[in-house]
Amino acid sequence: MKLNIVPARTGITWVKLGIQTFFKQPLALAGLFFLYMAAATLASLIPFVGVVLALAIVPAATLGLMAATLEATKGRFPMPAILVSAFRAGQQRGRAMLVLGFLYAAACLLIVSIVPLFADAPVSRESALSPEMQGVMLMVMVLYLPVSVLFWHAPALVHWHGVTPVKSLFFSAVVCFRNAGAYVVFGITWMAVLLLAGVVITLLAGLLASPEAAAALIMPAALLMAAMFSTSIYFTFRDSFEASPPEGSTPQGDTP
Structure with missing residues (x-):
């Protein structure tokens, strides 16, 4: 497996490819x-374990x-079953993805546990824009x-390259730091796209003269933008690592 420097x-190209x-x-x-x-x-x-499970499925x-x-880039219609691709590449890689998922859940829960130790801001609709709550969010x-x-990049490394969970975290961090400029530009470009989308929604609400219409547009628009963002993630992986995984490491149809 070879790391690529771009x-x-x-970063702008990744955003454009994701949207296109x-x-x-x-x-x-x-x-x-x-x-x-x-x-x-x-x-x-789900009681007791629901939050952990919800976080653990994020990598998969x-x-x-x-x-x-990847299917869309080939002009194919991705079917719902593709969401569980992580568990269709063999028992070993499925188990590795589960390990990665619970590591992710542990990391997120650790953050949730640490923040209250340094910040004490009541959570409510009225306090959402308060300086204290903004400090907590930061x-x-x-x-x-x-x-x-x-x-x-850890999920893709585990699935497409057969890298162990711990090594996948290491390689992901290395390539992100080596290509820090591209990832910073990627993030800034997406912020600009989101800002532009917000301006468009505001203008539409102004034309309709209806705050209710604006509120109705915000959530679907946010979800669509999040879906476009998730689409662009594939291109960050494709260009940061050697395109072809080792021969025989991936079932036919899943090779990037």
């Missing part, structure tokens, strides 16, 4: 993302959405950043 401007690929199969990719969100929501409702779902993106973002770096 120029910073590649999404619109090749918008119904399928949006539907798969909504299906994942519904599964996570239902899992979180990320891989499933990446596999769906702290969560800062603490989550290294977790995101570690797990960004």
Whole structure:
């Protein structure tokens, strides 16, 4: 497996490819993302272990959405079963993905446990925009950043390259740091896209002269943007690592 170094401007390309690929199969990719969100929501409702399960399925779902993106790039319609691609590559890799999932859940729960030790802000609708709550949100973002770096490419490395969970975290972090410029540009570009989408929604609400219409547009628009973002993740992996995994490591039809 070879790590690739890409120029910073590649971050913009990743965003463009993600959006363009999404619109090749918008119904399928949006539907798969909504299906994942519904599964996570239902899992979180299970008593005692629900939150852990909802977090643990994130790496597998990320891989499933990446596999769906790969199908869309080939002009194929990704079917719902592709969301469980992580568990169709053999028992060993399925077990490795489960380990990765519970490591991710542990990392997220650790953040949730740490934040209250340094911040004491009541959670309510009125306090959402308070300086205290904004400080808590900033702290969560800062603490989550290294977790995101570690797990960004880990699911794809486990599934497509047969890398062990711990090594996948290491390689993911290494390639993110080596291509830091591209990932920073990627993040800034997506922030600009989200800001533009917000402006468009605001203008539409102004034309309709209806706050209710604006509120009705915000959630679907946010979910669609999140689905486009998840589509762009595949291209960050494709360009950061050698395109072809070792021969025989992946079932036919799943090779990136």
